[in-house]
Amino acid sequence: MPDTVSKTDNFLKAIEKxxxxxxxxxxxxxxxxxxxxxxxxEEEGIKEAYELIQKKMADINNRxxxxxxxxxxxxRIRIFERRRQIEDEVFAKAEKKLIDFTKTDKYPALLEKSxxxxxxxxxxxxxxxxxxxxxxxxxxxxxxxxxxxxxxxxTDEIRIGGITGMSRSMGLVADETLDTKLSYQRxxxxxxxxxxVTE
Numbered sequence: 001m002p003d004t005v006s007k008t009d010n011f012l013k014a015i016e017k018x019x020x021x022x023x024x025x026x027x028x029x030x031x032x033x034x035x036x037x038x039x040x041x042e043e044e045g046i047k048e049a050y051e052l053i054q055k056k057m058a059d060i061n062n063r064x065x066x067x068x069x070x071x072x073x074x075x076r077i078r079i080f081e082r083r084r085q086i087e088d089e090v091f092a093k094a095e096k097k098l099i100d101f102t103k104t105d106k107y108p109a110l111l112e113k114s115x116x117x118x119x120x121x122x123x124x125x126x127x128x129x130x131x132x133x134x135x136x137x138x139x140x141x142x143x144x145x146x147x148x149x150x151x152x153x154x155t156d157e158i159r160i161g162g163i164t165g166m167s168r169s170m171g172l173v174a175d176e177t178l179d180t181k182l183s184y185q186r187x188x189x190x191x192x193x194x195x196x197v198t199e
Contacts, residue, residue: 091186095160098178102161111163112141114176118165119145125169130155135163 101107115129127146131138133154142163143150158164162177 087186087189090189091182094182094185098160098182102178107161108138108141111135111138111161114163115142115165116145118163118174118176121174122146122165122167122170122172125149125167126151128153128166128168130158130164130166132158132161135161 111131118127118129127150129142129146129150129152131142131152131154133156135142136152136154139152143152155164158177158179160178160182162179162181164177165174166172
């Protein structure tokens with residue numbers, strides 16, 4: 001009988017050993033499965049987080065680009081407005097100086113020179129000279145270069161001073177006004193002032 005007990009003990013020990021091995025194996029497989037699932041979940045989480053981060057970064061970049069573009073546009077508008085303001089100030093001062101000049105004793109000499117220049121251009125037919133109302137007093141001096149083929153008329157279109165001559169028979173107009181000369185200076189100013197607004 002002791003053999004039977006010993007065999008039974010050995011058999012039970014073998015079963016326990018086998019059961020322990022199986023438990024260890026199951027624990028190991030469960031641990032590997034859990035670790036694998038955690039890795040998968042972690043990878044998916046990282047992937048989702050990465051995609052979310054990328055989306056947020058794209059949104060932020062788009063918003064920053066939009067805000068920068070708007071700010072640059074607003075800045076260009078402010079610069080353009082300031083440039084125009086400076087230009088207007090410069091030309092308002094220039095216009096005032098020219099108007100002041102027309103009140104000096106040098107102005108009649110300029111008018112006479114302008115009349116002579118117009119007479120060299122408008123050489124045929126009756127010529128009409130246009131001046132400001134206050135310059136009508138220079139009629140004799142202004143019509144003299146035309147040898148009697150000239151009429152002097154006033155116009156509100158000349159604000160600063162000078163003369164404009166017109167010959168219908170030649171189909172020509174000769175403009176010697178300070179208004180036009182100042183407007184040509186404004187064009188020159190646009191091209192050469194260095195006050196430009198660029199992209």
